[in-house]
Amino acid sequence: RIVVVGSINMDLVTTVGRRPEPGETVSGDGFALVPGGKGSNQAIAARRAGGEVEFVGAVGDDVFATALRDVLGRAGVGVSRLRTVPGPSGIATIVVDGGGENTIIVVAGSNGRMTELTAADLDTIAAADVLMCQLEIPVPTVLAAARHARANGATVLLNPSPVQELPAELWAEVGVAVVNEGEAAHLAAALAAVPHVITTLGAAGASYRGPDGHVVSHPGVPVRVVDTTGAGDTFTGTLAAHWHEGPETALAWACTAGALATTKLGASASIPDFDEIRAALAG
Ligand code: ADP
Incomplete structure (x- = not known):
């Protein structure tokens, strides 16, 4: 059983030939609402890959809240610990121009209001086998969740993204860290003390380093990349x-799923399910 304590937000994606200068108005070419947030995306991926998943997080009291709640619910992620807080949901305003260049404004909204865990949240966390966290909610909340999870025998899996310096007390709770190459370089000193570290290498796959120095590499899975x-x-x-x-099997599943996710457009819509991953693994 996996419990995610993390973010969920709505991406507002506008496409435009040329972005406006300050004070200028231009006509855009298109618009899409895309549910996202690292917490939500990872929860859905874990569920599709065969896990039983519960999400602890917050949406706002705006029009996006229902859509966000439904995305998790439809994917089969448990939402009994998804709370509603006053104010906006987490929002990312994304402008994609004709040159394919992005500008993004993230408003933490309800994710920034995840400042406390309730008794019911803590009960849910205590029942986890794996607690999965990222850094799009306040770090003190991540620390509280990690402490409670580990005290109750769960493995704490941290994806320290967006990358930032973290208190040593948090690293002390982390059993498994998943980082990309940039995060690995930035956090090298802290990661040295984490028992299990997985580094993703883009098209080159991923590598694993265990507590005894045991290293496993998984090559990239060749795919036709779309996004x-x-x-x-x-x-x-x-x-x-x-x-x-075990790390070998988990790495093979994750590399295959990550590669499959690049073959379709979008974040949550491109996440493969158990059967797709298994079929690709079988070759
Ligand atoms: P991030 O997007 O977080 O920086 P990576 O670029 O390392 O992370 O990609 C994460 C994982 O997605 C990789 O470990 C791999 O499994 C898969 N992946 C990413 N890009 C490709 C690609 N071009 N071809 C195949 N797999 C890919």
Whole structure:
């Protein structure tokens, strides 16, 4: 059983030939609402990969809240600990221009209001085998969740993204860290003390380093890449769902799922399910 304590947000994606100068108005070409947030994406990936998943997080009291709640619910992720708080949901306003360049404004909204865990949240966390966290909610909440999970025998899996310096007390709770190459470089000193570290290597796959110095590499899975958005979240969620099978097997599932996620457009829509991953693994 996997419990995710993390973010959920709505991406507002506008496409435009040329972005406006300050004070200018231009006509856009298109618009889409895309549910996202690392917490939500990883929860959905873990569920699709075969895990039983519960989400602890918050949406706002705006029009996006229902849609966000439904995305998790439809995927089969438990939402009994998804709370509603006053104010906006987490929002990312994304402008994609004709040159394919993105500008993004993230408003933490309800994710920033995840400042407390309720008694019911803590009960849910205590029942987890794996607690999976990222850094799109306040770090003190991540620390509280990690402490409670580990005190109750769960494995704490941290994807330290967006990358930032973290208190040593948090690293002390982390059993498994999943990082990309940038995060690995930035956090090298802290990661040295984490028992299990998985580094994703884009098209080159991923590597694992265990507590005894044991190293496993998994090559990249060759695919026709359409959009790499969400590949890292798919990798992490899938790894969590298969972690109990050991690092070799978990790495194979995660690399395959991450690669499959790059073959379709979008973040959550591109996450493969159990049968797709298994078929690709079988070759
Ligand atoms: P992030 O997107 O978080 O920086 P990576 O680029 O390392 O992370 O990608 C995460 C995982 O997604 C990789 O470990 C791999 O499994 C898969 N992946 C990403 N890009 C590709 C690609 N071009 N071809 C195959 N797999 C990929």
